Amino acid sequence: MRNSFLSTRLPRLTTSLAVAAVCVVGGMRHAHAEDAATGTVAVQTVPARRGTIGQPVQAYGVVSASGSSVTTVTLPYVTHIARLLVEPGQRVKRGAPLAAVTADPSAVLAASQAKSALTFARVELSRTQSQYDMRLATASQLSAAKKAFDDARDALNAQQRMGVVAGIATVYAPIGGVVLQVSVSPGDQVSAGTAMMQIAQIESDQPSRPNVVLGVDPDEVAAVHVGDTVTVHGLSSGLSRSAVNGRVMVVGAAIDSQSQLVDIAASVPLVGTAFIPGTHVSAEIATQTGAHWIVPRSSVLTDDQGAYLFQIEPNQKAKRVDVRIAVEDDDRYGVDGELDAAKPVVSTGNYELHDGMSVRRAGGAAR
16 A cells, blocks of 8 residues: 555656746746846846955964063072962962062172161261361361262162062062963072063053064065054964954064064953963954955956956946956955945846946846
8 A cells, every 4th residue: 555655646746846847947047038138137236335454464473472572570689589479371460479589698788788888978977077167177088978978878779779678578570461481499599680480461551562473474574564453363273263453563574594484573452361372373464454445356357458347327237347456355355446335336247247238136126
């Protein structure tokens, strides 16, 4: 019974599908025949729009690799590290405690001696001034006492500027950012001027400092200028959809011997984002940015006379408009020409068009 049922229904189903296919093909042929008979071409259009567009230059790089965005923490006197209060990779604010240290006894002694020397010089100057007033000291002796006082005062000021104090002192972060590297350990003796740690600035208190370094192909670097817009994307899967805009701050003038690229330094506001120092990124640098007619790439054709596109007149006729391609951005062109903002631009179907041909929008009237 089942085989009998299928055998009776299958021919009917096959016949119905064949009839439907014939109808579709017939409808398409009828539409094409109608267009051919009327000399009308089916097209799709987009509005004529003028705006700002730039030609992107691709680049790759890393966050906070620029030396100008990294601050090295040092002390001007010999110290011993008592405790470290931060870890590499930790985000800190400006003024945050970084380490507890004790000054070397020799540094403390020098500061103490400077105070004693100033006290002695002050007493000597007062005594010499009194003797001079009583004509018991010469002007030369008074001048020598004044000089000794000035020298002692300057020496103490220098010690105070170094911040040498007895006991435990705290080292504070000079900028806000992320601790890139800690070069010391508790118990270490650190010489004057030796690097204790490095902080990469990512805070916005100095937005003009570069915090992203990018490599650009030497053939394209001539198009990049200071002030160009940079759009940074993460290379990892977690950051692939994240994008932050910034500005080019420095354009390199030499090719890196290892990467064979030219370094570009950019300032990008990264506060509150997942782009931490060391993040590898890709970027598009918008070069040659300007105001142009923005049209789909498919709308622009070329012939012996140059580049052109078609706009639709109110009477549903195609009008050729010669253009000059100023910039390219993926599937878009920025063009210059005598376009009319009130007339739509043909985006597809333009290969069949000639100037003055009648058109209709695919699926309806031209718009």
